[in-house]
Amino acid sequence: MTDKLELNMNAYLPLRDVVFHTLREAILKGELKPGERLMELQLASRLGVSRTPIREAIRMLELEGLAVTVPRKGAMVAKMTEKDMEDVLQIRKCLDELAVSLACDKMTQQQLEMLNEARKQFEESTRSGEVKLIAQADVEFHDTIYSAADNPKLMTMLNNLREQMYRYRVEYLKDESAHSGLIAEHQRIYDGLVNKNKEVVVKAIGEHIMNQEMVVKNIIREQE
Amino acid sequence: MTDKLELNMNAYLPLRDVVFHTLREAILKGELKPGERLMELQLASRLGVSRTPIREAIRMLELEGLAVTVPRKGAMVAKMTEKDMEDVLQIRKCLDELAVSLACDKMTQQQLEMLNEARKQFEESTRSGEVKLIAQADVEFHDTIYSAADNPKLMTMLNNLREQMYRYRVEYLKDESAHSGLIAEHQRIYDGLVNKNKEVVVKAIGEHIMNQEMVVKNIIREQE
């Protein structure tokens, strides 16, 4: 592991939060790999803080499912098996269907416009080829739907579930041949929401998730 | 608040975990009330430990949704509005339906027997009238279904969701007139699982949750 970690000290937040965000980013980007140990003293010296905020950040990562700790042995970056991924996606499919179904009832004209913007933005981003940008645009698209569902708890949970597969999804988005499929799926979801056709949107989002499952599971299988 | 908190020091666990469980219990039982401040020094002296494990336990409660902290102001027991409860139950209904549907496919003969035991146990417990016992039997019944679903992540999430309304559900279970309805619902769910009739079980569990919603929302409304 190269010494890439660095804190953004400008944020006016308790160090535990800064450390938490830093470590989370590092895990999601793959700088900290699954199974890698998270040693307090080492992290503390690398980040230039004491052990206290590190420990509290680890507690937070733990409950997000990104770290696993064994008492008196320490923490490590959570590993994810194919089965784990199946489990997560099963839940995500179910909750994403709920979210889109709620959004179908509640979405305002303004939110629909935002969604269309996000959709176009995503399409554009794929032309740039920058994975970071594509991922961001995708998050934007789904977040718009989530916030229209008007259930903050649901939004939090979905973001957390999405986060857990983010490490693998980055690989997925690198594959340019998948882009046109994603664009079409977004289009179908958007159209369904415009027409307030619940059946269509639920089906569309379900397939959207299941397609991801295929690809991400392949990536995991290759890694092992 | 009376000084009821006490640690179970026998458990061979880091203090943060003992403190976490203690505080969680206290919140769920209503000994620590929604909105009540969680002051580190005070809790530390009451529980006879230092601030460090208290702080880590609070971080854990926070991510379970049982506590809310504002930087530099401290933590308090999370409040729950009627809307929050609706949101939680919406999610729970969805995930419970998923769980029962999975269980329908995967449940073994042995698990069905365990479920029947739990069902009978619940019926018996209502005759005892002890709320604690009834709640325990109900948890047992649903946990059996959850574990049959064979998705640990789903089980964790459902337990967490159930936990969040536990404070209010205890009140619910005190109402003896509700017992016969619950028993009948459990019976329907059990029968549906025996016959592997997915449609029936999904419908039954959905109604089971929605009935709870009615009652629990009333309880919250009265409290305000």
Next chain:
DNA sequence: CTCCTGTATTTTGTATACATTGTATGATTA
């Protein structure tokens, strides 16, 4: 050579001291 054991080292667990920020109180002034 293998296995066990004792010791050194590393790492986590816990307590405590100090720093910083938030809050209440009361004096001062318009």
Next chain:
DNA sequence: TAATCATACAATGTATACAAAATACAGGAG
């Protein structure tokens, strides 16, 4: 009297010191 500022106090944020457990490793017994 009301508003504002200074100050004291209380709570959280952070660092560090010490304790206890886990781990690694070397040396000796079988």
